[in-house]
Amino acid sequence: MRIKRVLSAVFLLLFFVLISIGGITGVYAAQSRVFDDADLFTTKEKEEFESTIQSMQQEMNMDVVIATTQDTGGKSAKDYAENFYIERKFGKGSDYRGVLFLIDMDNREMYILPVGKMNRFLTDKRWNAILDDAYEAISGGEYAACARIYLDGVIKYYRAGIPGGQYNYDKETGKISVYRSIEWYEAALAILAAAAAAAAVCGGVTSQYSMKKERGRARVALLAYRANCEFSYSAQNDNLINKTITHVIVPRNNGGNGGSGGGMSSGGRSTTHTSSGRTMGGGGRKF
Structure with a gap:
């Protein structure tokens, strides 16, 4: 009876060990980023690349x-690299x-495929240099x-x-998306400008609700009433005496086209x- 219990415990332990090994292997496979289908690298080199990546x-x-x-x-x-990236998610x-x-x-070609924000770091000039x-x-x-x-070049340019x-x-569309980074002083100026605008709005609202103008108008009206003031209106006409028209010729920008990225550097x-x-x-x- 005791032997059966010991054997059961051993089998149970082995079961959990196998599950753990399978889980670790699955995690490693999910994180793998080196796919040497052409068998160009040694096992040691692939391990080196995985660690670096x-x-x-x-x-x-x-x-x-x-x-x-x-x-x-x-x-x-190009198509193979793009499909590989998309299909493997x-x-x-x-x-x-x-x-x-x-x-x-x-x-017989090596290909570099930057995606998303990586295009901001790996410009045409930079990936060509790699x-x-x-x-x-x-x-x-x-x-x-x-x-x-390749790995050294990517991290260097990043x-x-x-x-x-x-x-x-x-x-494909000719659209240009310019990268714009905000410096600390620009952020500080933006905050100060927002604070000034908010203060102006708050001041205006406070001034309106204090009804200073209305009180002043009431006093003037009271004085006018007491003095029995009278107002008379006379008709006036506005006549156009002179008219000036200015023509401005806006030069057309022919310095760029779709193939050159709009003429930008x-x-x-x-x-x-x-x-x-x-x-x-x-x-x-090609090589």
């Missing part, structure tokens, strides 16, 4: 993904902010080194902050488009 996610509050593939199913690197927050790096061995830095490594078959350059004058240019531009409610940018480089 977790630290980046905590610091940036954005998603970071690495994917490789041998077969895109006939899709371009990557991204943080309501704008699905994050970035995906794809090594496409089918089309691809420039990674080109030599990927051309030499050093795929892990290429992925490291820490550098959103560049001044940054704007998103939607290549391209240094801080992020060329984007919308797909499945996500603002997506980026581009690729």
Whole structure:
């Protein structure tokens, strides 16, 4: 009888251990952000990338993904990267902010896909610079080194902050969305202006309810009544004597067009488009 109890306790313990291991494995799989379908990385390299990505996610509050593939199913690197990001439901927050790096061995192309607010940090100039830095490594078959350059570039530009004058240019609609950050002194001035406006309104209401004008008018009326004052009105006509018309020619701005982002400087531009409610940018480089 005692042996049966001991065996039951052992089986029960093993059961709970297996459940715990399964739960941990499930959590790890859910948090995985390295998808090496082309088998380009070693196990140690994938563990390294996963660890780096977790630290980046905590610091940036954005998603970071690495994917490789041998077969895109006939899709371009751009379409494959975007579908991969959407179907796997990557991204943080309501704008699905994050970035995906794809090594496409089918089309021989590497592709960087910034999404949401990440487009503010990874402008066209910046993601092109990352691809420039990674080109030599990927051309030499050093795929892990290429992925490291991508991760280093993303965190570097995030820490550098959103560049001044940054704007998103939607290549499909031509719409320009300028990023505007508020400095502390601007916020202080706004608060002071709001306080002054509120004080003026309150002062006006207080003055009206004190009825100072009405009391003054009552005194004047009383004096007029006592003095038996009389008022007489005379008709007056307003005649238009002179009239001046000023014509102003407003010059038409022909300096920009849809393809150039409205003529604005391209240094801080992020060329984007919308797909499945996500603002997506980026581009690729053949190798």
